[in-house]
Amino acid sequence: MIRDDIAAAQIAAMKARDKGTVDATRLIQAAIKNRDIELRTATTMPDDNLMVTEVLGKMIKQRRESIDMFEKGGRPELAANEAAEVAVIERFLPTQMTEEEATAAIDAVATELGATSVKDMGRVMAAVKAAHAGKMDMARASALVKARLAG
The missing domain is CATH 1.10.10.410 (Arc Repressor Mutant, subunit A)
Known part of the structure; x- marks a missing residue:
């Protein structure tokens, strides 16, 4: 499951002292937890991997919009931080169709x-x-x- 991959990557990043990956995986897990809370009252539960994939896709979309705004605002260092988060998030998405x-x-x-x-x-x-x-x-x-x- 994608959740397990994210947790394993977080542990590996903590051991490697990779602050960027640790921070990004924490953000991912927080977003997934928020979605779990939203779905508590749902009548039908979506497939877990599908739900996690939707959350990751939404996170990437938000960060790409932020990158665009930061670049237009002359803040390349903030755009670089967002791009680094996008790279971490994309590692957990299934391979996209050509x-x-x-x-x-x-x-x-x-x-x-x-x-x-x-x-x-x-x-x-x-x-x-x-x-x-x-x-x-x-x-x-x-x-x-x-x-x-x-x-």
Whole structure:
């Protein structure tokens, strides 16, 4: 499980006295714990690895936005800190599909559902997310689905 990998990486970083990795893994674990607390009242529990992957993706998105703002604000040292955190967080994400793999997966789902127009985009996206969440960036997938159904 991804949680176990994060905990093991934190222990290894503590032993190696790698302050940047220790700090980043602590932030990751805090974000996951917050998500666990949010889900206590949920009626259905998502797959643990899927939930952790969503949290990590959100953390990366936030840090990339911060990097952009820091660079525009002339604070390269803060942007470098955020970039270092992104590098640590990305170590725990599953390998992302390549453009060709994503296109092939979307084509397979669209064919299976018999989707022929943009009106079917919601059904296709739901099926793609269910089958490939965590392995495919859903924003990129949305653009690929739209291109597939429009063309």
